[in-house]
Amino acid sequence: MKYKILLTLLLLTTFAFGQNVKFNIKYSEQLAVFVFMQNISENYRGNVFKTEFQKSKYNTEHYKNILSKFDKLTIDYSYAFDEFPYGSKIPMQTRDILKKNLIETTTLNDFKLRSIGIVPNKTLSDLTEMISTFTPIYNELIYNPNKIQFEKQLVEISKYSKEHKIEDFFETGLLFYNSTWNNSIPFEIAFYPLPNSQSFTAQAFYNNFISAIQTNLKDYKNLFSVMLHETFHIIYDEQPLGVKNDIDKYFKENKSKNSNYSYQILNEVLATALGNGYVYEKLDGKIDSNDWYYHQYIDLLARKIYPLVTDYISQKKPMDRSFIDNYIKIYDGNFPNWINELENVMAYRYVISENQDDFNSIRKIFWYRSSEDNDTEITENSIEKMRKTPLTKVIIVSKNNKEKLSLIKKKFAQLKNWNFEADKDFSYKILLEDKSQLIILNQKKSTIEALIKTVE
Structure with a gap:
């Protein structure tokens, strides 16, 4: 009896996993x-x-x-x-x-x-x-x-x-x-x-x-x-931890300066290439000539990587290190300046400001966002928390400017030789070692909108 029950369970399990x-x-x-x-x-x-x-x-x-x-x-x-x-x-x-x-x-x-x-x-x-x-x-x-x-x-x-x-x-x-x-x-x-x-x-x-x-x-x-x-x-979200760790490692070990931001956009670009590209073509018999996605960066990159994606699908190959390296290479070759375009990098952002209204101002300027974290205190702990993320790092200083700017300089090694004038409005941008952009906005009289326009 026990053998029959066990056999039945095994057959049911095999059936469940063997079907779509x-x-x-x-x-x-x-x-x-x-x-x-x-x-x-x-x-x-x-x-x-x-x-x-x-x-x-x-x-x-x-x-x-x-x-x-x-x-x-x-x-x-x-x-x-x-x-x-x-x-x-x-x-x-x-x-x-x-x-x-x-x-x-x-x-x-x-x-x-x-x-x-x-x-x-x-x-x-x-x-x-x-x-x-x-x-x-x-x-x-x-x-x-x-x-x-x-x-x-x-x-x-x-x-x-x-x-x-x-x-x-x-x-x-x-x-x-x-x-x-x-x-x-x-x-x-x-x-x-x-x-x-x-x-x-x-x-x-x-x-x-x-x-x-x-x-x-x-x-x-x-x-x-x-x-x-x-x-x-x-399906991307349900990748096992080992697969997630491997993908993370492939991006971090790649030498391209664009590896971080190409990683941030990966999830949406792959879903677009597969869903709006591959699935649509299979259902209609031809590639969709309209926009695949409403955000230009995702739409453009999805189209560029489409041949790479369909090649892996045709060979029944899972994404691997070679796929990631070729994906980054396509990003580098076609969009080398995206890393300096705020519309792109601000889609993945961590903003620290002691003025709550600044978060709404940032959202109005950069309406599209895939990842966003916010903090209302400029402290060692908040900056350290920010440093541990791969997101674009935006710090808006509007109070105790000299003290806060000195703290920021202390927390980022790449700011060691940075000189600032705390009593003047300015913006400052630098690419960090984790290949994310750090943007500092020092606000005295200017609006956030005006300061953003000065970021180079």
Whole structure:
């Protein structure tokens, strides 16, 4: 009997790991209502959901008060995976786990039971009650008017996925990234309708992909290429620690001055080359002639490395040291001046300023950011914490200038011979030994915007 049970378990395990990952395509009402509430809350920018709500009979103080309380719920906690190289693995985010649980349960009570311990029980109960209150509102304003068209789309999307064997692209990604996935874990894909829109949304986390699709969407190759783009981020994130450490070592051992910034952009560039490049070409029969990505640096580099990526895919080779070295070589040969372009290096930044408004000013100037850390104190500890990251390092000095500038000079060996005039506005930039840019802004009378323009 024990032998038979063991044999059965082995066969089930072999079957689970021998099959492609399963893609489950569905509509999740619970997730859709949660996203709807996010979009119509006071602090969210204008969107189609907010427009529909504001012109409805539900735009009253009663419901706006509920939305205000929803906005104030503390549901965002996180922890980092500190054993992994800096920035190579996404921190755990409780908001995403809650969305995952909304997708994978069918009732709010089940969602509440599954989510106990992720956030405080009172917060969880309040959240569940708010979603329950807004579910009929969402259905009346959004879902029911678009139900027939959306449910038809859902059938067509499921058919498209099966006919084009979308799961095979997931397997291609696993091999290329030298990553791992237990194929007994399905990939849960949740769509919901987006009326009066010309585009769709896309987000992936854990084993989930979610997307609001415009109700007039008929051509699904763009949708699936973007979906796979986001999914490749997950596959990259799931690389084993040994693979992450090797990649980190390959970049750090490369002698190019661009090795750090080519590493910072790697995740997005690979997902773009694979999803918007390779997947789209396979689905359409030709390369997409439109922009692959909305940020020029990622779009341009993804196109340049595309032949390298497709060569590895055709040979069924995982990315290795040779791939990384050739990738950096392509970066060097085509974009040698990117290391001095603020629009590029400020996408990966660590900013220290004792003026909270400076962070918003930086975000307005450099709206695109892939990585960002901030600190509000210029101290030995904060600078030391900054030094340990590979990000662009920006220190804004506006108080006790001479003292703070002297401390900065002391903490960076490459500033040993640096001379400064603490009573004058100035900017200073230098490439550090870790191949990241250090930018010092000394503010007396000038605005941050004016100082940024003087950085050379």
